[in-house]
Amino acid sequence: MLSQVVELIENKNRFAITTHIKPDGDGVGSSLGLCWLLRSLGKEAEVIVRGDVPPAYMSLPGAKEIRDVTYVNGRYDAVFVIECSDLARPGIAGLDQQFTVNIDHHATSEHFGTINWIDSTASAVGEMIYNLCKAIGGRITKEIAECVYLALVTDTGSFHFPNTSDRTLKVASELIKAGAKPERIGEAVYSNYPWSRIELMRRVLDTVKRDETGRIASMRQTIEMQQEAAAIDGDNNGFVNIPLAARDVKAVVYTREVGHNKFRASLRSKGSINVAKVAEKFGGGGHRNASGLSIEGDWDEVEAMIVSALAEAIEKAESSV
Ligand SMILES: [Mn+2]
Secondary structure (H helix, E strand, O other), X not given: OHHHHHHHHHHOOEEEEEEOOOOOHHHHHHHHHHHHHHHHOOOEEEEEEOOOOOHHHOOOOOHHHOEEOOEOOOOOOEEEEEOOOOOOOOOOEOHHHOOEEEEEOOOOOOOXXXXXXXXXXXOOHHHHHHHHHHHOOOOOOHHHHHHHHHHHHHHOOOOOOOOOOHHHHHHHHHHHHOOOOHHHHHHHHXXXXXXXXXXXXXXXXXXXXXXXXXXXXXXXEOHHHHHHHOXXXXXXXXXXXXXXXXXXXXXXXXXEEEEOOEXXXXXXXXXXXXXXXXXXXXXXXXXOOEEEEEEEOOHHHHHHHHHHHHHHHHHHHHHOO
């Protein structure tokens, strides 16, 4: 919990921060925000991530110093693990030998850390980093503000997803006061993609279809499409939300081929339709309106199973109104 994290930071000096592989805006923004907070408190801190950081987040202060590592190769008093469901998600060997601090806002997170601070009421881990800064008596520097603001913007869909609360906007307001520039960060995130994103989008959207009710949309991404588009990690960020823009569409499943008969699926929904529950049926997890899972099998069958689970979730939501 928060008090344990505060006590740890007050008593120790050398920290590393990591997040999941293929990090999103909350993963990168929160990790860097925490890094700047620790440094502002006179501590040694660095961010270590397996693989590349998406270009959309490279303009953040400190992003260029993020180290790409495959194993924990420094000596730390503790390693913060941001937004990971388990200790394998960062893809970094040796984390199990470290004193780890699990910080997450997903209720489904395993309590894998030596310390676990889970706040499922937070819109983003970024909001938790802000709370940590306040709890420890730190000052929101311009660097912290920019990193945490990006985390909030990306995890709340620019402040319109249902996780957006009055607290989220209050925090965002404080971050702007501390120097975060919404226009600059918005442009860096949303108007800064390589052309390969557009090429990939064209191919993925070509597969979009609806079930017979017209309320569930599905679309696919093959490995071949990625190659044809010369896509890089993060190029497909947010694709899953595109079909939700249609009035009648209540839920979306977006499956990506990751190997032979192996898929990663993202689920999205509107209103009270709970796709976290749907993902859990298949061993995944997430939030009510945004979740994900991994699955193996014949693509058509796998997709049909998920679509029928989504249909059940829609019925359930409607019958409880
Ligand atoms: Mn998040």
